[in-house]
Amino acid sequence: MHVPQHALLIKLVLCGLIGLATGALLGHALAGFSVGLLVWAAYQIRRFNQLSEWLQREDGAEPPEARGAWGELFDELARMQKRGRAREQYLRGIISRFQQSSAALTDAIVIVDNQHNLEWWNRAADRLLGLRATSDRGKPLMNLLRDPRFVRYYRKGHYQEPLELPSPVNSDIRLQYQISTxxxxxxxxxxxDITRLVRLEQTRQDFVANASHELRTPLTVIRGYLETFLDQELPRPLMRGLNQMQQQARRMESLVTDLLLLSRLEASQHISDEHPILIHALIRQIHEDGEALATERGHRFVLDIDPEYDLLGQENELQSAFSNLVFNAVRYTPDNGTITLRWWADTQGGHFSVTDDGIGIEPMHIPRLTERFYRIDESRSSASGGTGLGLAIVKHVLVRHDGHLSIESVPGEGSTFTCHFPPDMVVPVRRAE
Known part of the structure; x- marks a missing residue:
């Protein structure tokens, strides 16, 4: 917008000259000049007041009629006002469409400002989270979603993994929370709302648990008879077949045991309570079990344990997870290899790692290693006697302890499996004792 200043100056000079000439004719030149300037000023003030009144109106009225510089100013402001109204209407349309589309979503969407206060949410949030548009806007999110697990998840600031919790409105509804910054x-x-998925998963878990439980009895009977037959003096071909049957029966028993354990771990996302664990004694016991398993393999074990810190959690679950990692290292490390067990704590939390110098793992397999029954090499896994559930058990144990598993491996050089635990699960040794 440009208003020609020379036009205003010309009018100012003309008013002054006219006043000066009129005053000179009347014998008061200076007074006439002043009156001329006052007339010009009064005209400008009147136009300014007209402009101010028009700008304050919101009914879209046409600008006041004027000529010269003021006319150009009014016209330019009118054009800017029309463009502004059109832009505002366009933006209102976008906001309206966004609100309509978000209202149609079945997922609850909530916007939280940098002060952790509720700024906006859709209708599904009213139904799933119990938010009220009339009273909750601007309130802190923690005052409305008070579940300690959600508060801990929100405050951590690490939202790579979603959080599953019951709805604060209806405990029969299962919600999956995902936060993005x-x-x-x-x-x-x-x-x-993942209630349906949870129920389907629960049905699957119940089926696996029931089937595994029902398999235990016939397997026990089969193994009992096999042991009885193997104690007899029988022909060599028959003994060979009975030995193979006994090996497969033991493998099936291990599979059933792992399935039952996995079903129990999947029943809940968090441990029911936390107990101080003498992690040093636990690792040494697992080390002894690993040495017994590797008696004929010639493996060398190295222990590197931080003596200052212990861990909170469920000892039997952690023993199962750590044992799976150690026994896998024994199975898949060539004879006379080195296996290192390490426990340490830092500002990031507590860490337990198992490192071997075995055959290693190709990078494309690493993301899928914790899937149930995933095998890199079927023949190698069958020969080792593994069930394909060990790392799945490790993963679920760590999830229940708010931890996670990281895997580093270089083919031909070895692998490192590390269990990471949050800082609030790590305690000084003297406290645990």
């Missing part, structure tokens, strides 16, 4: 540390919270 955007802008100036604002957060977008999405809560998805």
């Amino acid at each position: 955007f802008g100036d540390q604002d957060r977008l919270l999405v809560a998805r």
Whole structure:
């Protein structure tokens, strides 16, 4: 917008000259000049007041009629106002469409500002989270979603993995929370109803648990008779077949045991309570079991244990997870290899790692290693006697302890499996004792 200043100056000079000439004719030149300037000023003030009144109106009225510089100013402002209204209407349309589309979503969507206060949410959030548009806007999120597990998840600030919790409105509804950050540390919270998926998963778990439990009895009977037959003096071909049957029966028993354990771990995402664990004694016991398993393999074990810190959790679950990692290292490390067990704590939490100098793992297999029954090499896994469930058990034990598993491996050089635990699960040794 440009208003020609020379036009205003010309009018100012003309008013002054006219006043000066009129005053000179009347014998008061200076007074006439002043009156001329006052007339010009009064005209400008009147136009300014007209402009101010028009700008304050919101009914879209046409600008006041004027000529010259003021006319150009009014016209330019009118055009800017029309463009602004069109832009505002366009943006309102976008916001309206966004609100309509988000209202149609079945997932709850909540926007939280950088002060952790509720800024906006859709209708599904009213139904799933119990938020009220009339009273909850601007309130802290923690005052409305008070579950300690959600509060801990929110405050950690690490949202790579979603969180599953019952709905605060209806405990029969299972929600999956996912948080993303955007802008100036604002957060977008999405809560998805996964009740149906949870029920399907529960049905699968119940089936696996029941089937595994029912298999125990016939397997026990079969193994009992096999042991009885093997104690007899029987022909060599028959003994060979009975030995193979006994090996497969033991393998099936291990599979059933792992399936039952995995089903129990999957029954809940968190441990019911936490107990101080003498982690040093636990690792040494697992070390002895690993040495017994590797008696004929010639493996060398190295222990590197931080004596200052212990761990909180469920000892039997952690023993199962750590044992699986150590026994896998024994099975898949060539004879006379080195296996290192390490426990340490730092500002990131507690860590237990098992390192071997075995055959290693190709990078494409690493993301899928914790899947049930996933095998890199079927023949190698069968020969080792593994069930294909060990790392799945490790994963679920760590999830229940708010931890996670990391895997580093170089083909031909070895692998390192590390269990990471949060800082609040690590305690000084003297406290545990």
